[in-house]
Amino acid sequence: MFRLDGKTAFVSGASQGIGAEIARRLAERGARVVLAARSTSKLEGLAEELAASGAEALPFALDLADLEAVEARFKELPEEFSQVDILVNNAGITDDNLFLRMKLEQWERVLRTNLSGTFALTRAAVRGMLRQRSGRIVTVSSVVGLMGNMGQANYAASKAGLIGFSKSLAKEFGRRGITVNVVAPGFVETAMTEVLSDEVRQQMASQIALGRFGTAADVAAAVAFLASDEAGYITGEVINVSGGLYM
Secondary structure (H helix, E strand, C coil): CCCCCCCEEEEECCCCHHHHHHHHHHHHCCCEEEEEECCCHHHHHHHHHHHHCCCCEEEEECCCCCHHHHHHHHCCCCHHHCCCCEEEECCCCCCCCCHHHCCHHHHHHHHHHHHHHHHHHHHHHHHHHHHHCCEEEEEECCCHHHHCCCCCHHHHHHHHHHHHHHHHHHHHHHHHCEEEEEEEECCECCHHHHCCCHHHHHHHHCCCCCCCCECHHHHHHHHHHHHCHHHCCCCCCEEEECCCCCC
């Protein structure tokens, strides 16, 4: 079940955390994977790891904030990776501040990468899907895009925008056999959360119905399902992977 043999997946933000785990899960299911991030230094280690398990993986330098270069860069993919069947929009940044202290540069920087960068990458990848009349687009948003969060007006706006963006594409591309869905993680064990004090972590966990932070594997499992043939009749949906933080 949920096999992806013969499929090519493109994962942005694949150098660490959730993105790296998504890449591992898709490769485990049989997909060849393009590992994209701004720098290939971390990607090369992941590519070697996946190759050691028998998977095909390509480290690929891509800066989503450089909107004008995204499509040209996408066209530079080697032929064996050029027909993308599964696009996972995972790359994103934060630049937190309370709204009255937030500078326009902070607002625009986060929106440019998280929302406009996803627009540019999706536009580049979807053309091949349209030609073959099939494809899967899975975008990683956040429960912050559903419920908001203090000090993250820019990040929440970008993540909420991804939801509206994805639902619109689901309507546009459905008759071409392309599904478009969103995964919205809650608090997840990553390098960002590891630096939190025990007190803060306990306070945050107390807000979660399941009483614990999620893992990157929890998110990757949802993405792998939505990328599979078994999810072929699901589109325009937001899968909330937050352990009951948001209901």
